[in-house]
Amino acid sequence: MSLTITPVTPTFCAKVSGVDINQPLEETTFDAIRAAFDEHLVLIFSGQPMTDAQQITFSERFGRLEGTKGVNPASGTPFARQSNLDIKSGEVIAADDRRMFYQKANMLWHADSTFKPTPSLCSILTARVVPPAGGATELASTRAAYASLSAGQKAEIEDLVVEHDFVHSRGVVGFTFTDAELAGMKPARHRLVRTNAANGLKSVMIGLHAKCIVGWPEDESRDLLDDLLARATRPENTYSHEWRTGDVLIWDNQAALHRATEYDTMHHHRLMQRTTISSGIRSNL
Numbered sequence: 001m002s003l004t005i006t007p008v009t010p011t012f013c014a015k016v017s018g019v020d021i022n023q024p025l026e027e028t029t030f031d032a033i034r035a036a037f038d039e040h041l042v043l044i045f046s047g048q049p050m051t052d053a054q055q056i057t058f059s060e061r062f063g064r065l066e067g068t069k070g071v072n073p074a075s076g077t078p079f080a081r082q083s084n085l086d087i088k089s090g091e092v093i094a095a096d097d098r099r100m101f102y103q104k105a106n107m108l109w110h111a112d113s114t115f116k117p118t119p120s121l122c123s124i125l126t127a128r129v130v131p132p133a134g135g136a137t138e139l140a141s142t143r144a145a146y147a148s149l150s151a152g153q154k155a156e157i158e159d160l161v162v163e164h165d166f167v168h169s170r171g172v173v174g175f176t177f178t179d180a181e182l183a184g185m186k187p188a189r190h191r192l193v194r195t196n197a198a199n200g201l202k203s204v205m206i207g208l209h210a211k212c213i214v215g216w217p218e219d220e221s222r223d224l225l226d227d228l229l230a231r232a233t234r235p236e237n238t239y240s241h242e243w244r245t246g247d248v249l250i251w252d253n254q255a256a257l258h259r260a261t262e263y264d265t266m267h268h269h270r271l272m273q274r275t276t277i278s279s280g281i282r283s284n285l
């Protein structure tokens with residue numbers, strides 16, 4: 001069995017086969033996976049069903065795991081649960097339940113944890129229960145968005161700082177937090193332009209949580225963020241993953257965006273478990 005990396009689109013995403021990621025990985029094997037991640041931004045493994053313990057073991061190869069806090073039902077664990085099933089009873093959650101409303105923002109283009117002062121390197125999402133239709137995950141490349149800019153545009157944005165705010169992003173879909181939930185939440189500032197340390201390739205950290213460019217007038221700020229998002233989500237820079245049980249996806253949270261698509265939440269079941277790996281690099285902005 002030899003590790004095989006097969007690109008899925010001309011610009012990003014690759015399928016990985018020839019490796020059992022539930023088994024202890026040799027250093028050289030993991031290094032090849034990590035190099036493929038840096039090159040392709042999104043890696044897809046099929047037919048590798050994981051338990052929670054196996055997912056944690058594999059995820060920790062990439063770095064320290066974030067702990068989940070706040071409204072997510074898996075709060076207090078290393079998992080962010082994406083599901084229409086009650087975590088205790090396993091029953092379908094009513095469509096008008098606050099927990100389902102909270103998940104609506106996942107259907108808009110975003111990267112995970114960009115609102116934290118220490119942003120995430122990557123997320124790993126495993127498919128535990130998959131609906132028969134819908135519930136795909138779409139991905140987009142902000143590395144491609146950066147590459148599409150002219151030299152002048154690249155120079156103009158090189159030193160910009162972007163503010164990411166979770167209260168802002170949930171507010172876009174009309175979700176409001178209680179005072180207790182708001183305690184301790186504050187925006188984070190990051191360099192807009194990111195550079196992959198392994199290969200020097202640049203991307204932009206944008207998406208739903210990106211509220212504004214620091215120091216810019218609101219309309220110009222919004223125009224730039226919207227333009228970059230439009231570039232990232234051009235059809236040639238996107239990929240839609242139709243899930244099968246046992247699929248595992250890894251995506252870069254500093255050079256790729258993602259969003260979930262609709263499914264029949266009242267009649268079908270969907271359970272995805274996400275681990276989020278910290279970049280370990282805290283912003284000092």
Ligand SMILES: [Fe+2]
Pocket residue numbers: 106110111112258
């Ligand atoms: Fe997400």
